[in-house]
Amino acid sequence: MISEQARARIDEAISKLPARRGALLPALHIVQEELGHISPETARELGELFEIHPVEVMEVVSFYNMFYAEPQSRHHVYVCTNLPCSLRGARVLYEQLEAHLEVDENGNTADGRIHLGHEECLGACAYAPMMRVDDRYCEDLDLDKAKRALEELE
Amino acid sequence: MLKVPYVTGYLTERFADDDFATLEGYERAGGYRAARKALTEMAPADVIELVKGSGLQGRGGAGFSAGLKWSFMPTDTDQPKYLVCNADESEPGSFKDRILLERGAHQMLEGILIAAWATGAEKTFIYIRGEYAHPARELQRCVDEAYAKRYLGENVMGTGFRHDVVVTRGAGAYICGEETGLLESLEGKKGQPRKKPPFPAQYGAFGMPTTVNNVETFSHVPHIVERGADWFRGIGTEKSPGNTVFGVSGHVERPGLYELPLGTRLDEIIFEHAGGVPNGRKVKGVIPGGMSMPILPAGQLDVPMANEALRERKTMLGTGGIMVMDDTTCMVRVACVITYFFRDESCGQCTQCREGTGWLNKIVNRIERGAGEPEDLAILVDIAGKMEGQTICAFADAAAWPVQGLMRHFRADFEAHIEHKKCPFSESFAL
Numbered sequence: 001m002i003s004e005q006a007r008a009r010i011d012e013a014i015s016k017l018p019a020r021r022g023a024l025l026p027a028l029h030i031v032q033e034e035l036g037h038i039s040p041e042t043a044r045e046l047g048e049l050f051e052i053h054p055v056e057v058m059e060v061v062s063f064y065n066m067f068y069a070e071p072q073s074r075h076h077v078y079v080c081t082n083l084p085c086s087l088r089g090a091r092v093l094y095e096q097l098e099a100h101l102e103v104d105e106n107g108n109t110a111d112g113r114i115h116l117g118h119e120e121c122l123g124a125c126a127y128a129p130m131m132r133v134d135d136r137y138c139e140d141l142d143l144d145k146a147k148r149a150l151e152e153l154e
Numbered sequence: 155m156l157k158v159p160y161v162t163g164y165l166t167e168r169f170a171d172d173d174f175a176t177l178e179g180y181e182r183a184g185g186y187r188a189a190r191k192a193l194t195e196m197a198p199a200d201v202i203e204l205v206k207g208s209g210l211q212g213r214g215g216a217g218f219s220a221g222l223k224w225s226f227m228p229t230d231t232d233q234p235k236y237l238v239c240n241a242d243e244s245e246p247g248s249f250k251d252r253i254l255l256e257r258g259a260h261q262m263l264e265g266i267l268i269a270a271w272a273t274g275a276e277k278t279f280i281y282i283r284g285e286y287a288h289p290a291r292e293l294q295r296c297v298d299e300a301y302a303k304r305y306l307g308e309n310v311m312g313t314g315f316r317h318d319v320v321v322t323r324g325a326g327a328y329i330c331g332e333e334t335g336l337l338e339s340l341e342g343k344k345g346q347p348r349k350k351p352p353f354p355a356q357y358g359a360f361g362m363p364t365t366v367n368n369v370e371t372f373s374h375v376p377h378i379v380e381r382g383a384d385w386f387r388g389i390g391t392e393k394s395p396g397n398t399v400f401g402v403s404g405h406v407e408r409p410g411l412y413e414l415p416l417g418t419r420l421d422e423i424i425f426e427h428a429g430g431v432p433n434g435r436k437v438k439g440v441i442p443g444g445m446s447m448p449i450l451p452a453g454q455l456d457v458p459m460a461n462e463a464l465r466e467r468k469t470m471l472g473t474g475g476i477m478v479m480d481d482t483t484c485m486v487r488v489a490c491v492i493t494y495f496f497r498d499e500s501c502g503q504c505t506q507c508r509e510g511t512g513w514l515n516k517i518v519n520r521i522e523r524g525a526g527e528p529e530d531l532a533i534l535v536d537i538a539g540k541m542e543g544q545t546i547c548a549f550a551d552a553a554a555w556p557v558q559g560l561m562r563h564f565r566a567d568f569e570a571h572i573e574h575k576k577c578p579f580s581e582s583f584a585l
């Protein structure tokens with residue numbers, strides 16, 4: 001269920017835009033922040049709110065990398081493996097982190113704590129290698145520094 | 155912590171100062187004077203003429219004249235008009251807009267306000283890439299400050315002009331940087347680019363007349379209003395005036411941002427400013443303007459960083475994101491990384507793009523593995539050629555150009571892989 005608070009924030013987003021539908025991306029961000037992913041149930045609720053078919057909601061969800069249709073690990077860790085980062089060792093770091101965290105073939109740790117993946121350029125090219133930990137950037141990394149940043153996660 | 159540019163100029167010289175990131179501090183440094191001047195002393199048409207006369211080119215990649223674009227906005231319409239600030243910055247190798255947002259949001263907002271006055275826009279949508287959570291918070295804080303001070307909202311600066319600014323976040327899709335993909339995304343849809351015409355000035359955000367400009371483009375505007383077109387034209391080259399914020403990454407001693415005049419030579423940026431290549435290595439190739447732009451070999455770095463000069467070498471300024479690769483770099487691996495990106499990010503609407511990006515990636519991967527055939531090189535060139543100029547948006551061209559550049563200057567790397575049936579560069583970066 002979308003909470004009252006989330007509903008209020010979505011209504012505020014709608015009020016700022018010329019067309020209701022424009023607030024769909026903001027709404028998906030708001031709801032996902034609360035619930036972790038967009039379930040069929042949430043898609044149905046959002047569909048009602050935006051007067052569109054739930055399938056259309058899910059089409060939008062699947063178009064964007066930052067929206068998830070499935071339940072997620074508690075934290076997302078993405079190593080940038082685009083060219084500028086790769087030139088400075090990002091792919092080596094990524095493999096080391098895979099081994100360190102002992103992630104499964106989907107990139108998840110067994111305890112549901114971390115999902116490790118790689119991402120395209122995050123706009124931190126001069127501070128490579130780097131990773132995004134949820135909505136935080138960790139830059140100028142080496143393996144030790146990356147490990148320490150991951151230890152802090154609950 | 156984001157580092158401020160190593161070389162600064164009028165755009166970034168105060169970025170180290172925390173005070174500058176607040177409205178009060180920005181005003182102490184002379185901020186919002188230009189907007190007040192435009193809104194109280196200049197007619198909208200005069201502002202457009204001034205910006206046209208300054209020669210300011212868009213800094214989002216295509217380099218189109220900002221003033222000319224503003225002049226396309228209809229003046230005889232009852233429809234609401236909008237501006238869009240493109241803060242999607244996702245072109246690999248580009249990271250300048252991020253600092254312009256984090257440390258210079260008021261400067262950009264002032265530019266937006268001036269552009270709004272000039273074009274008669276009632277609202278600006280700032281579309282910021284989803285991963286830029288921290289810059290988005292900084293930006294929202296500055297927007298709130300501007301509202302509190304009546305620099306946004308009703309009756310801006312007591313002039314009766316109304317302007318609203320809405321910050322919206324993307325959600326991780328490179329194609330939403332393309333202006334019509336962005337518009338679709340803003341409307342709550344998949345970010346699939348629109349067929350043009352109609353252009354955004356006729357049919358833009360929510361179907362209304364719209365002008366889209368990049369973060370940096372807006373950031374130059376207050377300075378032009380404050381100091382004049384002649385001052386601006388005195389910086390940079392005749393055809394490409396002003397400074398820009400170059401981002402240097404890859405194999406250099408001092409990767410970072412450098413605000414320098416357009417027309418600064420590429421070798422000066424790499425060797426004098428960024429300290430050259432570490433470990434006594436030599437440059438092998440340089441991508442001069444974000445990943446979509448064709449690479450230049452070591453022998454061609456004596457080029458002024460301005461489109462008129464770069465075009466002669468079959469490349470472009472793009473976003474000014476400079477990626478330096480030393481002589482250990484395998485250019486086939488580079489091709490693998492680049493083509494993977496474009497395959498991954500194609501929105502899939504056009505066959506040439508959807509299929510072409512996949513084929514390019516498959517073939518270069520095969521060559522890297524040592525399983526390439528001699529005819530693969532001709533096939534690569536052929537596919538890339540067929541992707542150009544055929545599609546709804548310029549993404550397919552942007553995917554073809556880097557492959558063409560690599561084939562033009564580093565064909566020998568590809569041939570060596572095919573001949574020896576393996577990658578000859580053991581020291582190059584891992585794949």
Ligand SMILES: Cc1cc2nc3c(=O)[nH]c(=O)nc-3n(C[C@H](O)[C@H](O)[C@H](O)COP(=O)(O)O)c2cc1C
Pocket residue numbers: 211212213214215216217218220240241242243244245328329330331332333334366367368369371372547548549552
């Ligand atoms: C595939 C593709 C991606 C783009 N990404 C961006 C981007 O992230 N930021 C940007 O400002 N412009 C981007 N552009 C250029 C925009 O379409 C548009 O030209 C620009 O925002 C206009 O602003 P300007 O004239 O101030 O440069 C992209 C273009 C293409 C074809």
Ligand code: SF4
Pocket residue numbers: 329346347499500501502503504505507508545546547548549550
């Ligand atoms: S060129 Fe590619 S990215 Fe652009 S609209 Fe066509 S399929 Fe989509």
